[in-house]
Amino acid sequence: PKRIFSGIQPTGSIHLGNYLGAIAQWIKLQQENENLILSIADLHSITLPHDPEKLSQNIFELTATLLACGINTQKTILFQQSTVHTHAELSWCLGCITTMARLAHLPQYKEKSVELKDIPLGLFVYPVLQAADILAYKATHVPVGEDQVQQIQLAQELTRIFNHKFGQTFPTPHTLITSSEYGRIKSLRNPTKKMSKSDPDIKSRICLTDSTDDIVNKIKKAVTDFTSEVTFNPEERPGVSNLISIHSFVTNKSVDDICREAENLNTGQYKMVVADAVVSYIKPIQESISRYLDDKTYLVGILEEGRDKAFGISQNTLEEVHQKMGLKVLL
Numbered sequence: 001p002k003r004i005f006s007g008i009q010p011t012g013s014i015h016l017g018n019y020l021g022a023i024a025q026w027i028k029l030q031q032e033n034e035n036l037i038l039s040i041a042d043l044h045s046i047t048l049p050h051d052p053e054k055l056s057q058n059i060f061e062l063t064a065t066l067l068a069c070g071i072n073t074q075k076t077i078l079f080q081q082s083t084v085h086t087h088a089e090l091s092w093c094l095g096c097i098t099t100m101a102r103l104a105h106l107p108q109y110k111e112k113s114v115e116l117k118d119i120p121l122g123l124f125v126y127p128v129l130q131a132a133d134i135l136a137y138k139a140t141h142v143p144v145g146e147d148q149v150q151q152i153q154l155a156q157e158l159t160r161i162f163n164h165k166f167g168q169t170f171p172t173p174h175t176l177i178t179s180s181e182y183g184r185i186k187s188l189r190n191p192t193k194k195m196s197k198s199d200p201d202i203k204s205r206i207c208l209t210d211s212t213d214d215i216v217n218k219i220k221k222a223v224t225d226f227t228s229e230v231t232f233n234p235e236e237r238p239g240v241s242n243l244i245s246i247h248s249f250v251t252n253k254s255v256d257d258i259c260r261e262a263e264n265l266n267t268g269q270y271k272m273v274v275a276d277a278v279v280s281y282i283k284p285i286q287e288s289i290s291r292y293l294d295d296k297t298y299l300v301g302i303l304e305e306g307r308d309k310a311f312g313i314s315q316n317t318l319e320e321v322h323q324k325m326g327l328k329v330l331l
């Protein structure tokens with residue numbers, strides 16, 4: 001049977017890249033009656049220096065956001081990673097079959113570590129923890145944005161290595177990318193880069209919690225190019241094409257229809273159309289987020305329920321891993 005697992009970090013606010021690349025995909029799979037397990041990856045969020053108060057606030061906000069986006073905890077297991085201790089323990093076991101050379105090659109580590117004088121060990125082993133997340137549930141499919149592909153390749157390799165050394169235990173986890181259009185939403189300030197939570201320029205991303213004014217201003221200031229027509233060409237015109245992709249998603253219109261309707265507009269005028277569409281799409285989600293945030297007791301209950309279900313499954317895997325690795329003393 002299919003088992004779908006994914007995760008998202010409670011670092012900062014959720015942006016349109018997260019939404020289009022990952023969350024919308026999760027909702028769709030949930031609607032198709034697939035079984036999903038979703039982790040709020042808080043242990044991943046402490047790999048870089050962070051503010052403890054903000055982190056715990058972000059965990060609440062992310063829980064509220066996922067519920068507001070349509071995650072239904074009757075169908076989907078939603079839990080906070082650090083409350084299920086099997087993740088950290090399995091991560092240790094997998095770390096013992098991972099080489100340092102392999103981890104040093106991963107692009108996210110290279111990118112993040114160049115800016116740091118002292119590199120935390122946790123940042124280096126981050127992808128091993130991510131592999132543990134996936135393997136703890138024997139996941140077969142992992143729906144993510146394109147930036148996660150290399151990290152999931154490590155999980156695939158560790159699956160192979162573990163099965164080979166200790167006997168068939170894990171199925172291969174396959175990556176699910178929504179589409180090339182939504183799998184990599186670009187920064188509004190530099191359309192050759194991805195939209196990212198860690199970009200210091202907040203104008204580079206649209207967050208689900210942004211006010212109407214913020215959204216309008218950010219889209220107005222989005223970097224495009226010197227051609228005034230609205231045409232879709234991600235290679236040569238990444239800026240305007242990124243806006244068209246976002247627009248197409250929030251209106252459910254095809255790229256062709258959008259370009260036809262924008263025939264008589266210049267990119268400046270077109271940006272206002274996109275901003276309107278984004279605001280109308282996000283508004284109801286925002287209202288729902290603040291309703292959920294008003295009831296913290298409810299959110300805690302949701303996370304406790306998810307924790308128990310996630311623990312029930314992952315504990316079985318960890319026991320099997322211990323046994324296969326010879327950590328279990330048998331009579």
Ligand code: TYM
Pocket residue numbers: 005006007008009010016017018019020021022023039041044129130131133134142143144145146147148182183184185186194195196
């Ligand atoms: P995170 O929190 O950075 O991002 C969450 C999801 O959003 C996707 N995403 C994007 N998709 C399209 N365009 C973008 N600009 C964009 N930016 C982000 C990401 O690909 C991701 O799917 N390491 C993970 C969290 C994680 C995880 C896991 C994922 C922890 N354990 C196990 C899968 C399986 C991360 O930092 O995602």
